Amino acid sequence: MKKTVIVCVLTLILGLLIGIYIDELPCEKTDTALQATMVPEQQDMLSAADVLPSVSPSDDVSEYNPDKSTSLLKVACDALEYIKAGDYESLAEMIHPVDGVIFVPYSTVNLSGNLRFSAKEIASLDTDTAKYTWGITNGEGKPIELTMAEYFKTYVFNADYTQAPMIGINQILQYGNSLENVEEIFPDADFVEFHFPGLQEEYDGYDWCSLKLVFEMYNSQPKIVAIIHSQWTI
Template sequence: MQKKNLRNLFIFGGLLVAFSLPFLIPAATRLSDRSTAVEKGKLSSEAERFETRGDYKIKGGKVVFDFELINHYPEAKELQFGSGQQFEIVIRDEKDEEVYRYSEGKAFTLALVFRNIDPGASLAWQDRWDMRDQEGKMVSPGRYRAEIEIMPIPNEDDERIEASQLRTSIEFTLAEAEELGLNEDGIITSAAAKGIIAELADDVMHAISNRDGENLAAYVHPKKGVRFTPYTYVNLEEDLVFTPPAVRSFFTDQHVYCWGSYDGTGDPINLTPSEYYSRFIYSEDFLNAEEIGYNEVLSSGNMLENQFEVYESPIVVEYYFPGFNPDYMGMDWRSLRLVFEEDGDDWKLTGVIHNQWTI
């Protein structure tokens, strides 16, 4: 009797489980789905953020920092900046002492700036450090750390962005100046400069000798333009600067400009671009100059040399004739200098300096 009751109990239990399964499985599935959804929501929430990434390279005597702010949200985001300064970079040495600050000595426009970032896209910036400290001296070889911070201001409608999402740091090592292709003054060495610019300078000189404004304009710095200096010393107040479009029409422009003052008399140099070209640019056949110097001064007169102070980490190519008439004992020398500065990954023409013996 006891065995029969036990058997009936097992049969009843089996029937109960069988009838319950159709109801238990969906419930368990719903519970599992709910748990998975919660987990996915948690992961999604963690993934929805901003991220700052950065990298560096050493090029042309500078440390070039490329960095970006990435939008990992599923929707576009608008960032608001309180001025023209959208980021800060601070570089510290091995002793954790500050040697460079991007904003030092700069003035920024005080105006709201709005920038949009699509999902998965980024905002990108670049800064170039000439490896000089805040006193203008070349820093020593060693380990350095660049601390980068993107600087949006809080928007009332959006939640505050965590500081960690707007920051990144880059560690790098600077070798001896010679290994970087620099001399003791931080100027690109002659050998390094020649390797970088010789072919480009030759193309520019061909355009100049051919009076080809259209071709020459393509080599001019798109933002800085090209400055024309009639006598060695670069005068930021008097030297004229032509934009690429102005260079394009240089040889057809009949307007008379004042290019500075004649040496000796102080009279104004009032000439058309073509007249200036004949007198203060291609006054000799510089395409076939007897000597060419790369970041080295070949000519020597009584005027101050300041091209390496005025231009930013430039390469200066000098086309030099040491003299023409032996009776003048070399005092009739002539030279033309082409000044190049970096524009992103390219080198662009930013200066044309005419040189000759002056009184």
Template sequence: MKKAFSTLFLLIFMVLSACSPSPVKDPISSVDVQTEIAPISPAEDSGEVGYPVAAESVMPIYAYPVGTEMEDLPLEEIAEIVVQALAVRDLATVARFVHPELGVCFSPYTYVKGDNPVFLPDQLPELVGSTSVYLWGTFDGSGEPIEMTFDEYFDRFLFSADFSNPEEMAVNEQIGRGNTINNIAEFFPGSTFIEYHFSGFEEEYGGMDWVSLRLVFVQEGGQWYLVGLVNDRWTI
């Protein structure tokens, strides 16, 4: 009888042991944790200034303080942002300040003409690196057409000198003076221009190799909009 009871007890114990849950490993210690690295921004990948950001993040705009509203900036500060952006051909930043309907007019000389090319904000970033040839005006003296890509025009006229670090700068004051009439006030009524100027580079030319860039702005609804990028230099 005792032997039968002992056998029955052993069987019950074995059944209960089989039904008990087996020990579980600590999920933290048993799983290999892998760190996910954020993708590199295009700017960093291309060697330009940049840093890894999450996909939903917004990349800061060159030379533009994050969180600052454009309409809260004074004109000279806006002009500084624009000229610094031009220096690195960052036309996406320039486009943020261009008039949405009037666009921005490019003129190789200070006498602006109605047939000078005009680009709207969304067209500007596409100009850099483009092989498209545009008619920018005519060469002073010869009258030959200025037919160039944007990058060629940029080097020959728009940024023929480092206007982001000018020798002189003035607001609504013409520094460089040649034989060409400055018609900015008539072509852009009610506008304000900021001039970036170099008085010359080679002593042998006696200052006749001076160059200027004038950023032309109009104000609407308390905001300043870029409407003109006008170059100037000594002309015959």
């Protein structure tokens, strides 16, 4: 037992110096021990998720807080479970009470163009029959005119992200043609990305998709300020 603890500590220290990556970590497994695996190289698409903040040998490792990362991952997974269950009242309690939440259909955050909803509006999501214009469809250039419930099915929970095989904290796992600017728009926030490198084998990764939950602190609690959908685009 003592030997195992020593090995784990040494592995964590080594991982902090060269980066730790985790693969195949659906939300159901977050309460179990995290098993880190080193990725030999990254090609066009990252093959595993960095679930810890990026750390280089020159960084002050003493500033790294593993408890914060674990806690944030747990909160993000709870949010996904509420979305999956259609429990929007519980989800609303996780929304920033002052800033509300911004919805982004294709990666690029536009504070003046993306729709923002309050926690109260999220709580009644499934009864809101109004159609909103969320943006423009990629490729076609047509307005995305959907109710809130329809948008959630198409651009939030288009896949069961509680089973996402790759999860990253403050790490963008896949880039497409759309600008990934979450770190620029929310410099003081943390985000968790849930990623599918592909949904159907025959599409050879061209149907990859991700969902980012962006959190800012409010009264010492992480609150969702943005929900960002990403996918392969032409």
